[in-house]
Amino acid sequence: xxxxxxxxxxxxxxxxxxxxxxxxxxxxxxxxxxxxxxxxxxxxxxxxxxxxxxxxxxxxxxxxxxxxxxxxxxxxxxxxxxxxxxxxxxxxxxxxxxxxxxxxxxxxxxxxxxxxxxxxxxxxxxxxxxxxxxxxxxxxxxxxxxxxxxxxxxxxxxxxxxxxxxxxxxxxxxxxxxxxxxxxxxxxxxxxxxxxxxxxxxxxxxxxxxxxxxxxxxxxxxxxxxxxxxxxxxxxxxxxxxxxxxxxxxxxxxxxxxxxxxxxxxxxxxxxxxxxxxxxxxxxxxxxxxxxxxxxxxxxxxxxxxxxxxxxxxxxxxxxxxxxxxxxxxxxxxxxxxxxxxxxxxxxxxxxxxxxxxxxxxxxxxxxxxxxxxxxxxxxxxxxxxx
Amino acid sequence: xxxxxxxxxxxxxxxxxxxxxxxxxxxxxxxxxxxxxxxxxxxxxxxxxxxxxxxxxxxxxxxxxxxxxxxxxxxxxxxxxxxxxxxxxxxxxxxxxxxxxxxxxxxxxxxxxxxxxxxxxxxxxxxxxxxxxxxxxxxxxxxxxxxxxxxxxxxxxxxxxxxxxxxxxxxxxxxxxxxxxxxxxxxxxxxxxxxxxxxxxxxxxxxxxxxxxxxxxxxxxxxxxxxxx
Numbered sequence: 001x002x003x004x005x006x007x008x009x010x011x012x013x014x015x016x017x018x019x020x021x022x023x024x025x026x027x028x029x030x031x032x033x034x035x036x037x038x039x040x041x042x043x044x045x046x047x048x049x050x051x052x053x054x055x056x057x058x059x060x061x062x063x064x065x066x067x068x069x070x071x072x073x074x075x076x077x078x079x080x081x082x083x084x085x086x087x088x089x090x091x092x093x094x095x096x097x098x099x100x101x102x103x104x105x106x107x108x109x110x111x112x113x114x115x116x117x118x119x120x121x122x123x124x125x126x127x128x129x130x131x132x133x134x135x136x137x138x139x140x141x142x143x144x145x146x147x148x149x150x151x152x153x154x155x156x157x158x159x160x161x162x163x164x165x166x167x168x169x170x171x172x173x174x175x176x177x178x179x180x181x182x183x184x185x186x187x188x189x190x191x192x193x194x195x196x197x198x199x200x201x202x203x204x205x206x207x208x209x210x211x212x213x214x215x216x217x218x219x220x221x222x223x224x225x226x227x228x229x230x231x232x233x234x235x236x237x238x239x240x241x242x243x244x245x246x247x248x249x250x251x252x253x254x255x256x257x258x259x260x261x262x263x264x265x266x267x268x269x270x271x272x273x274x275x276x277x278x279x280x281x282x283x284x285x286x287x288x289x290x291x292x293x294x295x296x297x298x299x300x301x302x303x304x305x306x307x308x309x310x311x312x313x314x315x316x317x318x319x320x321x322x323x324x325x326x327x328x329x330x331x332x333x334x335x336x337x338x339x340x341x342x343x344x345x346x347x348x349x350x351x352x353x354x355x356x357x358x359x360x361x362x363x364x365x366x367x368x369x370x371x372x373x374x375x376x377x378x379x380x381x382x383x384x385x386x387x
Numbered sequence: 388x389x390x391x392x393x394x395x396x397x398x399x400x401x402x403x404x405x406x407x408x409x410x411x412x413x414x415x416x417x418x419x420x421x422x423x424x425x426x427x428x429x430x431x432x433x434x435x436x437x438x439x440x441x442x443x444x445x446x447x448x449x450x451x452x453x454x455x456x457x458x459x460x461x462x463x464x465x466x467x468x469x470x471x472x473x474x475x476x477x478x479x480x481x482x483x484x485x486x487x488x489x490x491x492x493x494x495x496x497x498x499x500x501x502x503x504x505x506x507x508x509x510x511x512x513x514x515x516x517x518x519x520x521x522x523x524x525x526x527x528x529x530x531x532x533x534x535x536x537x538x539x540x541x542x543x544x545x546x547x548x549x550x551x552x553x554x555x556x557x558x559x560x561x562x563x564x565x566x567x568x569x570x571x572x573x574x575x576x577x578x579x580x581x582x583x584x585x586x587x588x589x590x591x592x593x594x595x596x597x598x599x600x601x602x603x604x605x606x607x608x609x610x611x612x613x614x615x616x
Contacts, residue, residue, distance in 0.1 A: 002501040009489045037577045297474025297502045299467050380446050
């Protein structure tokens with residue numbers, strides 16, 4: 001504990017410099033926290049993922065349809081425990097700017113497979129039993145003030161009805177919550193049968209098939225079996241893990257991961273140079289003090305540890321402040337109804353926190369290494385000759 | 388070597404290299420300092436006074452010969468062993484005080500105790516006692532810049548004695564002080580020697596300062612000439 005006092009004394013030598021270094025680190029981790037939370041929210045917005053769920057899509061592109069009959073054929077593939085299917089609906093409420101993340105799904109199997117969507121059983125049964133039902137996420141319902149039993153006009157700029165209109169009257173029969181804080185409640189689901197019977201084109205086709213395998217260890221085998229079954233057909237398939245499919249879906253918007261890596265990487269390298277250079281300068285200024293400490297009996301190793309302790313403390317203090325503000329910001333952003341639909345899962349997760357602390361520790365050690373080495377090498381006699 | 392001898396230097400040689408040139412400071416220096424002695428080391432610039440002080444304090448190693456401290460040869464100790472040895476046995480007083488500017492007087496005095504296994508409360512008590520000895524217990528919370536030169540040197544003396552070392556090495560302790568303050572500091576060193584039995588080796592250029600020691604050693608051209616004060 002006595003070294004903590006020496007570390008604080010070292011940092012307190014030039015309060016303005018220490019403050020500016022903390023501020024630079026604070027900004028870097030604020031950027032990292034917000035961007036990492038943004039990436040996490042995009043992953044959540046693309047849909048939940050489970051280790052034993054696969055997604056079967058058209059081999060050409062997941063925007064190309066598959067025959068609905070594929071679902072029942074896949075059900076019979078060895079190793080498949082459950083199957084559901086869905087189709088992208090798009091959708092908006094009243095006017096196009098009120099965009100809704102909407103999918104047409106087979107309600108019974110879909111709500112069975114996606115246990116992340118939690119709702120009372122009577123609402124689930126009502127959603128399954130009535131063809132004109134929709135199931136909406138809590139954040140969407142709150143955004144538009146929707147209630148159970150309310151009929152709303154759901155429009156699509158893709159799917160026209162047989163009567164030539166594009167407004168689909170539907171009734172809200174279920175409002176779901178997320179099983180945990182990371183599950184987005186920003187989607188709307190309507191009954192596939194209602195959608196398929198009503199649309200003017202593309203009937204008996206679906207977008208994707210969701211497959212639950214008996215065991216995650218069988219995923220690769222099951223995926224190969226499914227794709228083999230439809231090889232050389234008019235709609236060949238490509239089966240991916242749900243996580244990989246979601247990542248591909250996000251990548252349509254651009255490689256978010258690469259952008260985050262680029263921005264935070266540039267920030268970190270800049271901070272590394274600033275802190276490393278400032279600390280090296282600080283140690284040069286303190287050559288006399290280090291010589292006195294060595295004279296009193298402090299070993300080179302202990303002095304090195306104190307210097308690294310200073311950079312580590314700087315990185316942790318600035319970094320945790322930045323991450324704390326990022327957490328506050330993401331909570332505020334995800335609490336805004338208009339943003340919640342897309343960024344409902346935008347929060348600093350445990351994984352983000354742990355990785356950020358890892359980066360802080362790395363930043364502290366790397367920026368402290370050279371100054372600590374220089375401090376350890378201070379020659380007492382030469383230092384006293386200079387002062 | 389008798390039991391009362393704290394330091395014995397035998398055939399000490401010290402050579403520095405400056406480029407290809409070897410500069411010899413001592414070739415065959417002998418010196419004995421008994422426990423409880425107060426030695427003023429004088430001599431012209433470049434005579435090797437500070438080099439000798441560095442050798443006595445384990446900050447430098449001789450090129451030849453041996454330095455016995457309490458009967459043990461210190462030149463054979465490793466760097467980390469020397470650090471521990473210094474922490475346990477030597478108190479240093481510098482011309483320019485060399486206090487840590489961001490720490491209070493009490494924290495400065497406590498520094499050597501951070502190298503011991505003493506508890507926080509024991510350290511606090513020792514610091515209080517050391518500051519009382521130098522008459523600065525009422526300035527414990529002051530930082531060096533809030534103290535006069537003489538007060539800073541007294542804090543440095545408190546730092547030198549707080550760990551109860553066997554030997555105090557003082558390099559021009561009054562070199563940066565006015566005459567009145569210098570006398571106060573020298574009287575304090577004399578008190579530490581006479582009342583607490585501390586062995587002191589002081590390097591000085593000032594003959595008046597040297598009078599406070601029990602004996603003067605004049606170092607010139609690698610040999611000593613001794614005068615009793």
